[in-house]
Amino acid sequence: MTTWQSIINLKGNYTSEPIPIPISADGVLSKVSWESVESIGSKIVVQTRFTRDNLNWSEWQNCINGAHIPDVVEDVGFYNVSIMFRILFMRNTYDEIPEFRDITFYFEPILLFDNKGDKSCSPEIWITKQGNGDFSIINTSHNNEEFKFKSLIHGETVFVDNENQDIETSLAVTYRYKDFNNNYLSFPVGKNILRVTGDADIKFRYQFTLLQ
Structure with missing residues (x-):
């Protein structure tokens, strides 16, 4: 709706082009942050919206600086997503000049382990390391509990039977217990949102426990 304030050029806005996000994952952890200068009597509002099919867009939502991106839910699949942002400028007089400097979007892919059983699940896991380094x-x-190995070798495959607390490695005459933080995987019932650090191919094998 046209207002007197916009007619006299005290309001303005900038809308970005769609930005494709090259991530395919069970979900993502997200954050939006920006730098701006708002003089007394002026205001800057940042809004975002996104699409999963390049046709249907979500409604514009106001963002909080340093918080997660609105409507980007951690445990919802993140595939073929594009995002747009809009900057709204408002001021009361011509002497007030709000300044918008930059904006940063952060996306971190996650794994979603949905335990559909009635008890905690302790899966078997194979970890094939890409490059030397740590993996976690x-x-x-669930309280940011961490399962971690230090100093794995490129191409090494580590097998962990979390139920029986057994660890094997593809390297000869090598034992990885000393490089493990002794916190075996145990996923509570429901959705477990997992952050993976360290480059590796991983595979789970598990069976849910159902109470009769």
Whole structure:
């Protein structure tokens, strides 16, 4: 709706082009942050919206600086997503000049382990390391509990039977117990949002426990 304030050029806006996000994952952890200068009597509002099919867009939502991106839910699949942002400028007089400097979007892919059983699940896991270094899985939905190995070798495959607390490696005459933080995986009932650090191919094998 046209207002007197917009007619006399005290309001303005900028709308970005669609920005494709090259991530395919069970979900993402997200954050939006920006730098701006708002003089007394002026205001800047940042809004975002997104699409999963390049046709149907969500409604514009106001953002909070340093918080997650509105409507981007951690445990919802993140595929073929594009995002747009809009900057709204408002001021009361011509002497007030709000300044918008930059904006940053952060997306971190997550794994979703949905335990549909009636008891905690302790899966078997194979970890094939890409590049030398550490590897960890952090359960962000359960007290940030961390399962971690240090100093794995490129191409090495580590097998962990979390139920029986057994660890094997493809390397000869090598034992990885000393490089493990002794926190075996145990996923509570429901959705477990997992943050993975360290480049590796991983595979789970598990069976849900149902109470009769």
